[in-house]
Structure formats: C-alpha cells, structure tokens
Amino acid sequence: MKYNKGFAPILILVIALGVLSVGGVAYFAGKSSAPKNEVNDNSNYFPPVDQNYNPPTTNNNTSVTSNTNSNVTPPVIAKPSITIISPNGGEKFVPGDILSVSYTTSNIPKGTSCDSAMVGKYNGINVGQEMNGFVVSISGKQVVSTKILDGTLPANYKVMIDCGSVKDQSDSDFTITAKNPISDLKTYANVQYGFEFKYPTNGYKFSAGNSNNTFAFGSSEFSAGVSKNVLTDDPEYLPHFRFVVLTPSKPIGELTTYVSSLMNNSHGSPDEYVSSQYVNINGTQWLKVKSQNDFMGSNPGDYNYFYYFNNKLYWMNLWGASSADLEKIPSTFKFLPIT
Known part of the structure; x- marks a missing residue:
C-alpha cells in the first residue's frame, strides 16, 4: 500500500525516543539511590569531621643547647704605665745641681720616645726647663739626669714625663732656691x-x-x-x-x-x-x-x-x-x- 511507505521512518524515530527516555529515567533513579559518602567527579565534597579528634601539637620554641661556658674569664690586657718615683715632693735643689729623675715603666712598647720637663710658677708666670728625654728599652726602674741651669728662678716645681699615650708628674712640688744667699x-x-x-x-x-x-x-x-x-x-x-x-x-x-x-x-x-x-x-x-x-x-x-x-x-x-x-x-x- 503506498500510504504506509511514508510512516515507517516516523515509527522508527518514536521508538528511539522511547528508548532514550527509559534510559534517562534509569540514570536519575540510580543517582538518587547512591550512598551519600560516595564521591562523584563534579561535586563539592567535604569529608566528615570527627568532633573528638585532637591534632598533634608542634612546638616551635625548641630550645637550643649552648656550648658556651659562662664561667670562662676573658684574658686581661695589661695597660702601659709610667710612674715618677723621685723627685716627688719636698726635695730642694739650687741652680747647677744635677736633677736625677727616677721612674718606673710597665708594658710600654720598646722604642717609645719620652719627653721630660721641669715646670713651675714664678710670680704667677709659667716657668720651667726642658730636661733630657729618653727611649724606653726595658720595663722597670730607670733614671734620667739633667743639670739645672744657672739662673733658674726660685720656685716650686714638678717633673713631668710624657710618653705619648701615658704620662705622669710629681705628686707634690720640689723647690729650687737661689744659688747665692x-x-x-x-x-x-x-x-x-x-x-x-x-x-x-x-x-x-x-x-x-x-x-x-x-x-x-x-x-x-x-x-x-x-x-x-x-x-x-x-x-x-x-x-x-x-x-x-x-x-x-x-x-x-x-x-x-x-x-x-x-x-x-x-x-x-x-x-x-x-x-x-x-x-x-x-x-x-x-x-x-x-x-x-x-x-x-x-x-x-x-x-x-x-x-x-x-x-x-x-x-x-x-x-x-x-x-x-x-x-x-x-x-x-x-x-x-x-x-
């Protein structure tokens, strides 16, 4: 019959659509019945939390054991010094006398040059005399001598020694008196x-x-x-x-x-x-x-x-x-x- 020839494709399409509908229903039915803790690829999943769980504690203040011994005493560095022994106060001299200056040195480098002078005041004016200098050779007691010049004014004086980094002077005055009464x-x-x-x-x-x-x-x-x-x-x-x-x-x-x-x-x-x-x-x-x-x-x-x-x-x-x-x-x- 010639009219049945046009409905055959339509029937095939209807059957195919029916099959797809049955498959879709089955898919959704299966998805709704899956266990809730099962992970699917495109879901926002959050794992269950155990309310009694305590994570291990990390101590960030780990003490460091020092090997430094606090009882060790640092080395003592000896300081250089010079000390005038005499004249150191009370002595008396006259012009022309030999003034011998006795002194001690300690820890001053060998070869250090030292200057010495006799200084005082006369009528409020600074007076004095440059004395013989010396070069430090050894530590200990030493003597340097100078002649007191004729015409030196009568006054109270002190000896001063200057070795650059260290200095000293007489503790008290000594006296130079007039040579001729x-x-x-x-x-x-x-x-x-x-x-x-x-x-x-x-x-x-x-x-x-x-x-x-x-x-x-x-x-x-x-x-x-x-x-x-x-x-x-x-x-x-x-x-x-x-x-x-x-x-x-x-x-x-x-x-x-x-x-x-x-x-x-x-x-x-x-x-x-x-x-x-x-x-x-x-x-x-x-x-x-x-x-x-x-x-x-x-x-x-x-x-x-x-x-x-x-x-x-x-x-x-x-x-x-x-x-x-x-x-x-x-x-x-x-x-x-x-x-």
Missing part, C-alpha cells in the same frame, strides 16, 4: 750720692760712673748697671739691673702721676706703665711700677722703682729678669746715713 753678694757703695746695694759677680758684669743721658724721666747724672756676662750684639736685650740718678724733666708733684704719664705718652720711656704700689725697702718708700714694653712684653720681675728726694729722682730698673740673682738687688738697696 744675699750675704755672698758683693757690695757697691757710693759716697757722693750716699747709697749702696749688693750685686752678684758669678756670671755677671758690673759697671758704674757718671753719665749724661736723657730719659723720659729726666737727665741722668750717674748710672750703675749689672747684667749677664754674655757676649751679644744687643746687650740691652739681656736681663739686667740698672740704677740711675736723674734730674727730673719737670717739677714733680705727685710721683705716680708723673711716672705713669711719662711712661704712656713719651717715646723716651723704655717701658709702658701697667700698675704701681709703694713698697718699703730698708726704711725708704719706693714707688714700685709694673711695666711692659712693645717688643718683649711683660716678664717676671720686669719692674721700675722710683724715689724722689731733694729734686733728685732715683730710679732702679729690673728688666727681663730671668735671673733670680738680679731680682735680689732692689731688696739690698739702702741710703747711707748722712755724716
């Missing part, structure tokens, strides 16, 4: 002007006589001087003592005013006025004037002494006195009794 000095007396004074002779030269020089303070009639007996082209630069009898350049009213005004305002004055005071020297009131000059400054013992009587001006000048012997002279000056 006043009684050992020679006396110069002048009958014409009625005065005398004592002066040193060892290492010094003396001169005296009439003079005709002009100074800021007046014209000289007489002068005497004591200075170091040293050959030099500039003897005026040497420490010296000078005594001059003057006729004042103008009448003197008040001595301090007269002297200070001439010192500060005249080119004829050797010194510049600093300060003054009256002092008693063997019964006579002298005006003692501290002074300085433009080219040398103020020196220990740089003083002028003035006394005015019967229109005569007596002038003692102690200039640049690095010598203790020269500084004794003014204290020995005195006017002689009129006979």
Whole structure:
C-alpha cells in the first residue's frame, strides 16, 4: 500500500525516543539511590569531621643547647704605665745641681720616645726647663739626669714625663732656691750720692760712673748697671739691673702721676706703665711700677722703682729678669746715713 511507505521512518524515530527516555529515567533513579559518602567527579565534597579528634601539637620554641661556658674569664690586657718615683715632693735643689729623675715603666712598647720637663710658677708666670728625654728599652726602674741651669728662678716645681699615650708628674712640688744667699753678694757703695746695694759677680758684669743721658724721666747724672756676662750684639736685650740718678724733666708733684704719664705718652720711656704700689725697702718708700714694653712684653720681675728726694729722682730698673740673682738687688738697696 503506498500510504504506509511514508510512516515507517516516523515509527522508527518514536521508538528511539522511547528508548532514550527509559534510559534517562534509569540514570536519575540510580543517582538518587547512591550512598551519600560516595564521591562523584563534579561535586563539592567535604569529608566528615570527627568532633573528638585532637591534632598533634608542634612546638616551635625548641630550645637550643649552648656550648658556651659562662664561667670562662676573658684574658686581661695589661695597660702601659709610667710612674715618677723621685723627685716627688719636698726635695730642694739650687741652680747647677744635677736633677736625677727616677721612674718606673710597665708594658710600654720598646722604642717609645719620652719627653721630660721641669715646670713651675714664678710670680704667677709659667716657668720651667726642658730636661733630657729618653727611649724606653726595658720595663722597670730607670733614671734620667739633667743639670739645672744657672739662673733658674726660685720656685716650686714638678717633673713631668710624657710618653705619648701615658704620662705622669710629681705628686707634690720640689723647690729650687737661689744659688747665692744675699750675704755672698758683693757690695757697691757710693759716697757722693750716699747709697749702696749688693750685686752678684758669678756670671755677671758690673759697671758704674757718671753719665749724661736723657730719659723720659729726666737727665741722668750717674748710672750703675749689672747684667749677664754674655757676649751679644744687643746687650740691652739681656736681663739686667740698672740704677740711675736723674734730674727730673719737670717739677714733680705727685710721683705716680708723673711716672705713669711719662711712661704712656713719651717715646723716651723704655717701658709702658701697667700698675704701681709703694713698697718699703730698708726704711725708704719706693714707688714700685709694673711695666711692659712693645717688643718683649711683660716678664717676671720686669719692674721700675722710683724715689724722689731733694729734686733728685732715683730710679732702679729690673728688666727681663730671668735671673733670680738680679731680682735680689732692689731688696739690698739702702741710703747711707748722712755724716
């Protein structure tokens, strides 16, 4: 029959769709009946948790056993040192003496150079003398010696040693006294002007006589001087003592005013006025004037002494006195009794 020929493919399609439907139902039925703890590939699965489970504890603070022994004492490094044994206070010397400095060294490297000096103060001015240095050769007690120079000022001193990294000085002062006492000095007396004074002779030269020089303070009639007996082209630069009898350049009213005004305002004055005071020297009131000059400054013992009587001006000048012997002279000056 010709009409049945067109329905055959349709029937085949219907049967195929039926088979697919039955298979799909079976698939879903099987999936819904599977055990719940079974894992499938495309699911978000979370395993069951045991509420009584405690994970093992990890200790991150594991102690480290140290092999360091805290009772070990570090090595002691010996420090270098130098100690002056003598002079260390109370000793007495005079110029010309040999000053032997005794000292000990410890742990100072061999070959280290050391300097030494004698230091003190005289009338508030630092004074002293460089002494012989030395090179450290061995540890222990050693001695270095130096001659105290003639003319060293009388004062209290200490020895200082400087080895660079280590230093030391005397614990207390030792004393240097004048070499010649006043009684050992020679006396110069002048009958014409009625005065005398004592002066040193060892290492010094003396001169005296009439003079005709002009100074800021007046014209000289007489002068005497004591200075170091040293050959030099500039003897005026040497420490010296000078005594001059003057006729004042103008009448003197008040001595301090007269002297200070001439010192500060005249080119004829050797010194510049600093300060003054009256002092008693063997019964006579002298005006003692501290002074300085433009080219040398103020020196220990740089003083002028003035006394005015019967229109005569007596002038003692102690200039640049690095010598203790020269500084004794003014204290020995005195006017002689009129006979």
